[in-house]
Amino acid sequence: MAFKRRARRMRLGLGRYRVGPMWLWKALLVFVAIAFAGQLLGVIFNKSLQQDRSRSLFSSDGQGPPLGSCRPHSHVMFLKTHKTASSTVLNMLYRYGEERDLFFALPLGYQFGYPLPFNAHRVKGYRGPHVAEFSIMGNHMRFNKPEVEKVMPVDTFYFSIMRDPVALAESSYAYYKAVAPAFKKAKGLGDFADNPRKYYDPRLRNNHYARNLLWFDFGLDHNANFSTTLARRGEAAVRRAFKLILVSEHFDQSMVLLRHALCWPLDAIVSFSLNARQQKPSGGSSWVGKVAAVQPPALALTDDQRLKLREWNALDWHLYQAFNRSFWNEVDRFGRIRMDQEVALLRTRRDVLARACLRDGGRPVEASRIRDKTIRPFQSGLVKILGYELQPGLDNATHQSCLRMIRPEIQYKDLLDARQFPRAAPQAAQAQAPAIPAGGAYLRKDPSSQLRTGELGVGEGGGGGGTGEDRSRLSRSNNNNNNQTLLRGGGGGKGKIK
Numbered sequence: 289m290a291f292k293r294r295a296r297r298m299r300l301g302l303g304r305y306r307v308g309p310m311w312l313w314k315a316l317l318v319f320v321a322i323a324f325a326g327q328l329l330g331v332i333f334n335k336s337l338q339q340d341r342s343r344s345l346f347s348s349d350g351q352g353p354p355l356g357s358c359r360p361h362s363h364v365m366f367l368k369t370h371k372t373a374s375s376t377v378l379n380m381l382y383r384y385g386e387e388r389d390l391f392f393a394l395p396l397g398y399q400f401g402y403p404l405p406f407n408a409h410r411v412k413g414y415r416g417p418h419v420a421e422f423s424i425m426g427n428h429m430r431f432n433k434p435e436v437e438k439v440m441p442v443d444t445f446y447f448s449i450m451r452d453p454v455a456l457a458e459s460s461y462a463y464y465k466a467v468a469p470a471f472k473k474a475k476g477l478g479d480f481a482d483n484p485r486k487y488y489d490p491r492l493r494n495n496h497y498a499r500n501l502l503w504f505d506f507g508l509d510h511n512a513n514f515s516t517t518l519a520r521r522g523e524a525a526v527r528r529a530f531k532l533i534l535v536s537e538h539f540d541q542s543m544v545l546l547r548h549a550l551c552w553p554l555d556a557i558v559s560f561s562l563n564a565r566q567q568k569p570s571g572g573s574s575w576v577g578k579v580a581a582v583q584p585p586a587l588a589l590t591d592d593q594r595l596k597l598r599e600w601n602a603l604d605w606h607l608y609q610a611f612n613r614s615f616w617n618e619v620d621r622f623g624r625i626r627m628d629q630e631v632a633l634l635r636t637r638r639d640v641l642a643r644a645c646l647r648d649g650g651r652p653v654e655a656s657r658i659r660d661k662t663i664r665p666f667q668s669g670l671v672k673i674l675g676y677e678l679q680p681g682l683d684n685a686t687h688q689s690c691l692r693m694i695r696p697e698i699q700y701k702d703l704l705d706a707r708q709f710p711r712a713a714p715q716a717a718q719a720q721a722p723a724i725p726a727g728g729a730y731l732r733k734d735p736s737s738q739l740r741t742g743e744l745g746v747g748e749g750g751g752g753g754g755t756g757e758d759r760s761r762l763s764r765s766n767n768n769n770n771n772q773t774l775l776r777g778g779g780g781g782k783g784k785i786k
């Protein structure tokens with residue numbers, strides 16, 4: 289009997305023991321379900337938050353102050369002058385066109401047969417005057433208006449950019465030291481400035497980098513003797529062809545004028561400075577000043593040497609002064625106070641995007657420090673050309689938008705090329721050419737090098753008549769995987785060739 293009672297108690301006990309865990313299990317189950325749903329909601333919420341964040345990062349504040357009742361220009365020609373911040377401007381055009389699926393007039397290599405005067409047949413996909421509808425043209429060329437007009441629609445907006453010839457000479461010397469014979473022979477830029485004629489032979493190819501480079505890029509005779517009449521005639525030719533000339537030293541004001549002229553949103557003209565050379569903090573533009581490095585003595589100049597460089601580049605100096613004046617007249621018409629307000633907005637926006645997109649708050653870094661080899665900038669000359677690293681952990685949409693802003697020119701051109709001509713032979717395969725003519729010498733192309741500007745003559749002069757002079761700039765440290773990676777990533781853009 290006692291045994292039965294004990295057994296019953298035990299069963300009850302066991303039952304109690306069973307009932308307890310049942311509730312516990314149920315409670316646990318409910319808890320797990322809630323947690324799971326919470327997680328799920330969290331992921332969804334987080335994702336949409338991230339998307340919203342990216343959407344709001346690149347759209348809500350990105351429109352900028354109202355533009356009035358204008359219609360955005362989508363036919364744009366930018367004369368990409370050398371060493372004037374033109375890569376930064378080209379990046380904006382690339383971004384704007386890519387985001388709107390516009391069709392670019394791209395070179396067969398990386399520039400349009402430079403330094404030969406531009407010829408319409410240098411444009412990939414060109415099949416005769418106005419057969420294809422090209423929207424944006426902006427790679428390096430020596431300007432030749434009648435030929436450009438064969439490619440671009442009649443309502444095209446033409447603009448370009450200039451820089452003080454002394455600053456331009458510094459940048460050019462640093463970059464083209466090994467390419468321009470006149471620079472090659474000089475001990476330094478100061479030495480060159482003291483006696484340019486000792487080093488300069490007008491007959492030698494690539495010496496245009498050493499004298500009146502702006503004048504040359506605008507298609508004028510850069511070796512002509514200076515006279516006021518000649519200088520004014522050149523200036524007038526530039527005025528006739530170009531609606532707007534920007535000034536590198538006033539980059540942000542330039543961007544505001546450009547934005548209003550093109551009727552583009554604010555984000556289209558917000559940029560991070562590309563192609564900057566590493567140098568000592570100079571008290572100049574803050575973004576360069578952030579990079580602590582030593583300026584090579586080869587680039588040091590006395591005040592007297594600066595004056596001499598102005599004289600040596602007298603035609604450019606005339607152009608620069610004339611268009612700097614016109615620029616400020618334009619700013620006056622726009623309104624100085626309004627300009628200050630819009631520049632302030634532009635800078636704030638750049639800071640916001642730099643903080644969101646870039647590592648180290650946007651400090652430009654040496655190419656070798658950029659982990660993602662596909663966004664390392666092209667290297668040339670005496671100094672290091674800087675690039676950027678993206679902030680890790682960005683959501684995909686933000687990552688893509690940020691990447692567009694820092695993608696170097698060569699890689700971007702390859703990407704657009706692959707989108708526009710998905711079935712064309714990949715550039716990486718073309719680049720198997722055994723030797724690269726450069727500055728008169730033939731250099732073997734090794735796997736760690738890459739051309740910046742299509743100087744190969746492959747598809748330029750090499751394939752098209754052997755006259756490709758588009759071969760002045762050589763890389764020495766980029767990674768050859770760039771093209772392949774980008775080509776694989778490209779696609780989808782629709783060609784608009786009629």
Ligand SMILES: Nc1ncnc2c1ncn2[C@@H]1O[C@H](COP(=O)(O)OS(=O)(=O)O)[C@@H](OP(=O)(O)O)[C@H]1O
Binds near residue numbers: 460536
């Ligand atoms: N936003 C902005 N404002 C002012 N200056 C800028 C800007 N972006 C680039 N840069 C400077 O422009 C120089 C590079 O010019 P380019 O891109 O035209 O060079 S290239 O001809 O395409 O190689 C190069 O000048 P240096 O650093 O003196 O060589 C860049 O630092």
